[in-house]
Amino acid sequence: MSDVVLSVQELQTHFFTRNGVLKAVDGVSFSVRKGRILGLVGESGSGKSVTGYSILRLVDAPGKIVGGRIVLNGTDLAALDGEAMRRMRGAVVSMIFQDPMMTLNPVLRIGTQMVAAIKAHDRVSTALARERARDALALVGIPAPAERLDAYPHHLSGGMRQRVAIAIALLHQPAVIIADEPTTALDVSIQSQILAEVRRLADQMGTAFVWVTHDLAVVSSLADDVAVMYAGRIVESGATEAVLAHPRHPYTAGLMASVPSQAERGARLAQIGGSTPSLGALPEGCAFRPRCPRATEICRMMPPLAPIGDTMVRCHHPIGEARP
Amino acid sequence: MLGFFIQRVFQAVIVVVVMSILVFLGVYAIGNPIDVMIDPAATQQIRDTLIRQYGFDRPLWEQYFVFVGNVLQGDFGQSFVYRVPVLDLIFSRLPATFELALGAMLIASVIGIPLGIWAGYRPRAFSSKAIMALSILGFSLPTFWVGLLLVMTFAVQLHWLPSGGRGPTSDILGIPLSFVTPAGWSYIILPAFNLALFNLGLLIRLARAGTLEAMSSDYVRFARAQGLKESKVVGLHVLKNIAIPIVTVFGLEFGSTLAFAVVTETIFNWPGVGKLIIDSIMVLDRPVMVAYLILVVLLFVIINLVVDLLYGVLDPRIRARRAA
Ligand SMILES: Nc1ncnc2c1ncn2[C@@H]1O[C@H](COP(=O)(O)OP(=O)(O)OP(=O)(O)O)[C@@H](O)[C@H]1O
Ligand code: SF4
Ligand SMILES: [Mg+2]
Numbered sequence: 001m002s003d004v005v006l007s008v009q010e011l012q013t014h015f016f017t018r019n020g021v022l023k024a025v026d027g028v029s030f031s032v033r034k035g036r037i038l039g040l041v042g043e044s045g046s047g048k049s050v051t052g053y054s055i056l057r058l059v060d061a062p063g064k065i066v067g068g069r070i071v072l073n074g075t076d077l078a079a080l081d082g083e084a085m086r087r088m089r090g091a092v093v094s095m096i097f098q099d100p101m102m103t104l105n106p107v108l109r110i111g112t113q114m115v116a117a118i119k120a121h122d123r124v125s126t127a128l129a130r131e132r133a134r135d136a137l138a139l140v141g142i143p144a145p146a147e148r149l150d151a152y153p154h155h156l157s158g159g160m161r162q163r164v165a166i167a168i169a170l171l172h173q174p175a176v177i178i179a180d181e182p183t184t185a186l187d188v189s190i191q192s193q194i195l196a197e198v199r200r201l202a203d204q205m206g207t208a209f210v211w212v213t214h215d216l217a218v219v220s221s222l223a224d225d226v227a228v229m230y231a232g233r234i235v236e237s238g239a240t241e242a243v244l245a246h247p248r249h250p251y252t253a254g255l256m257a258s259v260p261s262q263a264e265r266g267a268r269l270a271q272i273g274g275s276t277p278s279l280g281a282l283p284e285g286c287a288f289r290p291r292c293p294r295a296t297e298i299c300r301m302m303p304p305l306a307p308i309g310d311t312m313v314r315c316h317h318p319i320g321e322a323r324p
Numbered sequence: 325m326l327g328f329f330i331q332r333v334f335q336a337v338i339v340v341v342v343m344s345i346l347v348f349l350g351v352y353a354i355g356n357p358i359d360v361m362i363d364p365a366a367t368q369q370i371r372d373t374l375i376r377q378y379g380f381d382r383p384l385w386e387q388y389f390v391f392v393g394n395v396l397q398g399d400f401g402q403s404f405v406y407r408v409p410v411l412d413l414i415f416s417r418l419p420a421t422f423e424l425a426l427g428a429m430l431i432a433s434v435i436g437i438p439l440g441i442w443a444g445y446r447p448r449a450f451s452s453k454a455i456m457a458l459s460i461l462g463f464s465l466p467t468f469w470v471g472l473l474l475v476m477t478f479a480v481q482l483h484w485l486p487s488g489g490r491g492p493t494s495d496i497l498g499i500p501l502s503f504v505t506p507a508g509w510s511y512i513i514l515p516a517f518n519l520a521l522f523n524l525g526l527l528i529r530l531a532r533a534g535t536l537e538a539m540s541s542d543y544v545r546f547a548r549a550q551g552l553k554e555s556k557v558v559g560l561h562v563l564k565n566i567a568i569p570i571v572t573v574f575g576l577e578f579g580s581t582l583a584f585a586v587v588t589e590t591i592f593n594w595p596g597v598g599k600l601i602i603d604s605i606m607v608l609d610r611p612v613m614v615a616y617l618i619l620v621v622l623l624f625v626i627i628n629l630v631v632d633l634l635y636g637v638l639d640p641r642i643r644a645r646r647a648a
Contacts, residue, residue, distance in 0.1 A: 056549055058545060058549060086551050090549065090550035090552075095546070095549040097546060099542060102541065102543060103542045104543060104546070106543075107564050107641075108561070112560075116550075116560055117547075117551075120550055120552045120553065120556065121551055152641070155644075165546070168550060169549075169550075
C-alpha cells in the first residue's frame with residue numbers, strides 16, 4: 001500500500017556471545033501505515049524489544065544487525081551512517097520504553113531534557129524550545145504544563161512520567177514511534193487513559209506506532225494490525241480483528257486461550273504448554289514444534305510466511321485447514 | 325532543611341569534642357616535653373619552675389579544661405620551639421599546603437574525570453584498559469617512591485624542574501601564592517603531581533563506574549532515541565549523574581590531601597603545614613601537634629558538612645527527602 005511509512009524486511013539481529021550466536025531477531029518482516037498502530041506481541045524473549053532497538057539502530061554490543069532492510073519513508077535506515085541515523089532518531093522515528101521511572105533522567109528537570117531533545121534537531125533559542133516543550137506536554141493531556149517543565153521526574157506519578165515520555169517522543173512529530181510496553185508498569189485505569197490518548201494522537205497527527213506488548217487485550221483495543229512473534233520470527237500477522245477472530249497459527253491460538261481474565265489484565269501471558277525455547281538451542285525447522293499439538297514430520301522444515309486469506313501465517317498446518 | 329542542618333551541625337560538634345579529648349590524651353601519652361625544651365644540665369629547681377609554669381603538674385583533666393578554655397578564646401598556646409602563638413605559626417604555613425593540595429586536586433580532576441568517562445564510555449577499547457592500569461598504579465605506588473622518582477627524573481637527570489622548595493611567590497590579597505608566576509609553577513608542578521596520583525586513580529575509577537552504569541541505563545537509551553549527539557548524551561545526561569559521587573570524593577579527598585600532604589612536603593621540602601608537623605613531632609613541640617590535629621579534625625568535619633549539603637543541591641531526590 002502506498003501510505004506505508006515503515007517497512008521492515010527480513011531483519012536479522014544477532015548477539016555474538018561467548019556461547020555462540022543468538023539469533024534474537026531472525027528474518028522479521030512487517031509494515032506499518034500512516035496513522036496506524038501495529039501491535040507486536042509474543043512471549044518474553046521472543047525478540048520484540050530487540051526488533052524495536054534495531055529499527056532505531058540502538059542495539060548494544062554484542063548485538064549487531066546482520067541483515068535486512070528498515071525502510072522508513074523510503075530511506076533504508078540499515079544503510080545510513082552514524083550521523084545520518086542520529087538525524088533520523090527523534091525526528092522521523094522515536095521510541096518509548098516500559099519503565100517510566102527509568103526513561104527520564106532522575107537528576108535533570110523535565111524542561112532541560114525536553115529542550116535538549118528539541119535542540120538535537122532544531123537550532124532554536126532556549127525560550128522558544130521551552131514554549132514548544134510546554135505545548136507538547138499540553139498535547140498529551142498534562143495539566144499545568146508550564147510548571148511541569150521545572151519539575152523533576154520524581155515529582156510526577158508513573159502515568160504522568162509516561163505521558164512526558166510520549167510528549168518527548170512526539171516533539172518533532174516523527175512518522176513512527178516504537179513503544180516498548182509503555183503501559184505495562186501502570187495500573188489499568190491509567191493505562192486505558194493513555195491508550196485512548198495514543199489512539200487520538202495517531203488519528204489526529206498521523207503518527208504510526210509499533211506497540212510492543214504482552215497483553216492481547218491491549219492489542220484488541222488499540223491496534224489496527226497485529227504481528228505475533230515467536231523465537232525471533234513473525235509467525236502470524238494481519239488485521240487485528242481478522243487475526244483475533246480466526247487465529248491461524250497454533251501459537252497465536254495458544255496465546256488467545258491463555259488471555260488473562262479482566263482482573264489480571266496487564267499480567268504476563270500465561271505460558272502455553274512447554275516453555276519458551278532458548279535461542280541457543282532452537283529445534284530445527286519450526287521453532288514452535290516441541291510445543292505444538294499439530295506438529296508432523298514436515299514441521300522439521302522451516303515453514304514460509306504465506307498468505308491465508310488476509311493474514312500471513314508461518315505454519316505447515318494452519319488452523320482451519322485440514323491436517324494431512 | 326533547617327532541621328537537617330541543625331542536626332548535622334550538632335553531630336559535628338560532638339565529633340569535634342570527642343576528637344579533641346582523644347588528641348589531647350594521645351599527645352600527652354607520648355612523653356614529657358620539658359625534657360626536650362630545656363638544657364639537660366639544668367637544675368631540678370629550674371625544671372620544677374617550668375613544669376609549674378606550663379601547668380604540667382596539674383591533673384590531666386584540669387590541663388584539658390584549661391586548654392579548651394584557651395582554645396575557645398582562640399588561643400592554642402605558644403610553640404615551645406618557635407616561641408610564637410601556634411595558630412599564627414600554622415596559618416603562616418597554611419597557604420603553601422592549601423595551594424599544593426588544590427593544585428593536586430585540580431590535576432587529578434582535569435586528567436582523571438575525562439579519562440574515567442572515556443574508560444566507561446568505551447570499556448572494551450585498548451585505551452580504556454591502559455587507563456585502568458594507570459589508575460591501579462596511582463592507587464598502589466607509594467607516594468614517597470613516586471616522589472623520589474620524579475625528583476630523580478625531572479630535577480636530577482633532566483634538569484627541567486627544581487628538586488624542591490617553594491621558589492618565588494607573589495601575594496594575592498596578602499596571601500603568598502606560587503601559581504602566579506612561571507617560576508612558581510616550575511616549583512609546584514612536581515609536588516602537586518606527586519600528591520595528585522592517588523586521587524587521580526580514585527577519580528578515574530569513580531568516573532568510569534558512574535559512566536558505565538549510566539551508559540546502560542534507559543534514560544541514556546531514551547536520550548539517544550531522541551537523536552541527541554553523543555557529546556550531549558555524555559556531557560548532559562551522564563555527567564550530571566556522575567557529578568554526585570565525584571563531588572563527594574572531591575570534598576572528602578581534599579581534606580585528606582591537605583592533611584596528608586606530609587609525605588610530599590617532606591620529599592619536596594615544601595614549606596607547608598605537613599613539613600611543620602613533621603618537624604614538630606621530631607622535637608615534641610606539643611602545642612603545635614595538638615593544634616594541628618584538632619584543626620585537621622575541624623577541617624574534616626566542615627568538609628563533610630559541606631559535602632552533605634551539596635548533595636542536596638545536586639540531587640533533587642535527596643533534597644525532596646530532606647524537606648519531607
Ligand atoms: N545484551 C544481550 N546479550 C545477549 N543476548 C541478548 C541481549 N539482549 C537480548 N538478547 C537476546 O535476545 C532475546 C530477545 O530479547 P528481547 O529483549 O527482544 O525479548 P522481548 O521479546 O522484548 O522480551 P520481554 O517481553 O521480556 O521484553 C533474548 O532472549 C536474549 O536471548
Ligand atoms: S509448522 Fe508445524 S510445528 Fe510449527 S506451528 Fe505449524 S503445525 Fe506447529
Ligand atoms: Mg522487551
